[in-house]
Amino acid sequence: MLSVIITGHHAMIKNSSNDDVLTPMLLQLATDHLPELSQSYSYNDGRLTGYDAVIATGSDNTARYFEYYFGSKPNIIRKNRNSIAVLTGSETINHMEALSEDVFNYFGLGCRSVSHLMVPRGYNFDLFFNGMFKQQHLIKNEKYVNNYDYNKAVYLMSEFDLLDNEFLLIKEENESYSSPIASLGYSFYDDISDVADQIKNDADKLQCVVAQGKAAQTIKANLGNLTAPAVVDFGTTQCPMLNDYADGVDTVDFLLTLS
Numbered sequence: 661m662l663s664v665i666i667t668g669h670h671a672m673i674k675n676s677s678n679d680d681v682l683t684p685m686l687l688q689l690a691t692d693h694l695p696e697l698s699q700s701y702s703y704n705d706g707r708l709t710g711y712d713a714v715i716a717t718g719s720d721n722t723a724r725y726f727e728y729y730f731g732s733k734p735n736i737i738r739k740n741r742n743s744i745a746v747l748t749g750s751e752t753i754n755h756m757e758a759l760s761e762d763v764f765n766y767f768g769l770g771c772r773s774v775s776h777l778m779v780p781r782g783y784n785f786d787l788f789f790n791g792m793f794k795q796q797h798l799i800k801n802e803k804y805v806n807n808y809d810y811n812k813a814v815y816l817m818s819e820f821d822l823l824d825n826e827f828l829l830i831k832e833e834n835e836s837y838s839s840p841i842a843s844l845g846y847s848f849y850d851d852i853s854d855v856a857d858q859i860k861n862d863a864d865k866l867q868c869v870v871a872q873g874k875a876a877q878t879i880k881a882n883l884g885n886l887t888a889p890a891v892v893d894f895g896t897t898q899c900p901m902l903n904d905y906a907d908g909v910d911t912v913d914f915l916l917t918l919s
Contacts, residue, residue: 661687661701662902663911664715669918671701672711713918715911734918736909741771742837743868743889743897746778746855746875747788751894755872756791758895762870763828764795765898767804767841771867771906772897775839777830777846778855789825799827808842815843837865856882863889867907868897 661683664671675683684703691697714730716723717738726737745759762774777788798804805827812829815822823830833845849855856879859869866889871879880891887908905911 663915665697665700667912667915669915670699672704672708673701674704674708713915717906734914736911736914738907740838741865741867741889741907742775743772743870744776744778744837744859744866745774745870745894746852746859746879747780747783748852748873748875749780749783750873751787753787753791755894756788757794758791758893759788759870760792760794761895762868762897763792763844764798768839769841770898772900774868774870774897775844776833776837777844778849779846781848781850783848785823785830789823789828792825792828796827804842807840811840811843837862852878853882855879859883859889860886868892870894870897 661671661673673683687697687701711733713734714726715736716726716730718726720740723737723739726735730737743762745762751759759774762772766773768775779785808827808829812822812824815829815831820831827842829843830846831843832847833839834847836845839845852875855875859866859879860882863883863886869879869889869891870893871891872894876891883889883891887905890904890908
């Protein structure tokens with residue numbers, strides 16, 4: 661939205677039905693300070709017409725519809741992405757408490773939210789859970805607890821092996837990077853180079869990789885010139901800078917190519 665407006669285009673905004681408060685509020689606050697901004701955007705609740713380019717975000721399934729309807733126009737169509745943390749066992753409690761922000765901010769609903777852990781085989785999760793304890797206040801949130809209780813019941817009925825600290829569930833998961841609210845998946849690795857190869861192969865599925873030290877260096881080196889996923893420090897996934905473009909796609913550069 662900001663990129664569209666500052667590059668001199670008019671933003672035709674169609675809000676998600678589940679996310680129709682924050683964008684209008686921010687734009688109204690900005691317009692209160694700069695009234696001429698009111699000419700730079702408009703809202704559309706019906707069928708979009710008269711547009712020159714499209715920037716859209718949705719699930720992998722939604723993206724197929726976007727590509728069908730908007731494929732004839734210049735576009736950036738975003739699909740599902742997840743974020744992961746690569747742990748080595750050398751982390752401190754401060755790292756784990758910072759990681760708790762990456763896991764729990766916005767209830768873990770964003771593509772920058774850590775939803776999967778990659779840990780060395782034989783990893784002891786005690787320090788991890790001690791760090792997660794910083795977020796124990798979530799147990800007082802009724803909607804969060806309802807998700808925790810529901811997912812725990814589903815996992816137990818499915819006879820999954822779980823680790824549980826009474827407000828976060830983690831289970832071994834090798835097929836997916838995504839996880840429901842109040843839960844995380846984890847997978848084991850034997851060598852950090854294998855992790856780096858997996859991340860490069862799955863680059864189009866990942867938004868952020870949380871890692872430190874040699875692990876971070878190895879992953880970055882293996883990604884080479886790829887602009888996504890971003891390899892970031894503990895506690896920073898939800899603090900992107902303005903030039904930390906989603907999926908590594910330079911939105912401003914895209915918009916400047918439009919006539």
